[in-house]
Amino acid sequence: MTDKHIVCHSGGHSSALVAIEVARKFGAENVVLLNHDMHFSVEHADIKRFKQEIADYLGLPLTIASRRNATQDQFDVCVEAGAFKVGNGSELCTSRLKTEPFYEWLAANAPPTESVVYYGFDNTPKERERMQRRTGVLGSMGYRTDYPLVTWGDRSILATEEVGIARPSTYETFTHGNCIGCLKAGWQHWYIVYCTRMDIWLKGKWAEEEIGYAIHYDNGQPVYLEDMEPRFASMKAAGVPATEHIPQQRFWAQARKIVPIHDIQQRMDLPCDCHQI
Numbered sequence: 088m089t090d091k092h093i094v095c096h097s098g099g100h101s102s103a104l105v106a107i108e109v110a111r112k113f114g115a116e117n118v119v120l121l122n123h124d125m126h127f128s129v130e131h132a133d134i135k136r137f138k139q140e141i142a143d144y145l146g147l148p149l150t151i152a153s154r155r156n157a158t159q160d161q162f163d164v165c166v167e168a169g170a171f172k173v174g175n176g177s178e179l180c181t182s183r184l185k186t187e188p189f190y191e192w193l194a195a196n197a198p199p200t201e202s203v204v205y206y207g208f209d210n211t212p213k214e215r216e217r218m219q220r221r222t223g224v225l226g227s228m229g230y231r232t233d234y235p236l237v238t239w240g241d242r243s244i245l246a247t248e249e250v251g252i253a254r255p256s257t258y259e260t261f262t263h264g265n266c267i268g269c270l271k272a273g274w275q276h277w278y279i280v281y282c283t284r285m286d287i288w289l290k291g292k293w294a295e296e297e298i299g300y301a302i303h304y305d306n307g308q309p310v311y312l313e314d315m316e317p318r319f320a321s322m323k324a325a326g327v328p329a330t331e332h333i334p335q336q337r338f339w340a341q342a343r344k345i346v347p348i349h350d351i352q353q354r355m356d357l358p359c360d361c362h363q364i
């Protein structure tokens with residue numbers, strides 16, 4: 088039996104490169120492009136454009152593994168559950184919107200003995216940690232995993248622009264393709280949300296009020312979005328750029344010249360684990 092090569096096609100640039108590499112190596116007919124289509128309000132239209140263009144380039148359909156109630160975003164699922172985190176402290180939205188639909192899809196469509204699951208992790212210490220975790224979790228379910236950007240020596244493509252597909256415009260502002268208003272992201276991400284997506288900022292405030300907890304805990308203390316509003320307003324008025332491309336240390340050093348920000352954690356913005364599924 089020919090293996091089924093399942094690429095976790097998140098809509099990010101790295102996983103698109105993996106999709107192309109895997110299809111070139113094993114034949115597109117043996118590849119599944121698995122995606123979680125996130126609610127249009129939090130997944131940028133240009134990410135939707137990008138993942139479809141990659142699928143079209145490979146001549147493959149996008150295989151969607153989404154939560155049955157596709158009208159829900161990360162805030163809705165948390166409010167429905169009355170919590171932002173699950174028991175082990177990880178984000179509930181990851182579990183509801185990505186991990187659970189992924190495992191359901193695998194169970195229904197991909198026998199472990201005939202399937203290999205591919206991720207777009209890079210060769211950085213953090214990503215190597217995540218690779219180990221994914222290898223362990225999926226391995227315990229009987230699945231093989233592979234990480235072509237790290238484990239395959241020769242690469243046939245380094246940028247999707249080589250095949251005429253521009254990466255999502257969101258990379259001009261963000262460093263990852265996470266949901267906008269990511270519940271795992273730090274304050275620098277949320278400053279961008281405040282400056283550019285007041286609708287999502289307000290939805291975050293609504294969710295905090297409904298649940299009675301803050302999305303952010305800094306130094307063990309809750310810091311509500313509302314607490315940050317006056318500071319973000321001053322930063323915005325002073326022209327602090329809304330981007331993830333300024334390194335955190337420099338970004339907050341600039342912010343501190345304008346407002347007292349000593350109590351917030353400079354949490355590293357990471358790609359959502361679920362982002363790569």
Ligand code: SF4
Pocket residue numbers: 161178180181184185265266268269270271272359360361362
């Ligand atoms: S990208 Fe962020 S907000 Fe979206 S599901 Fe993952 S943790 Fe939640």
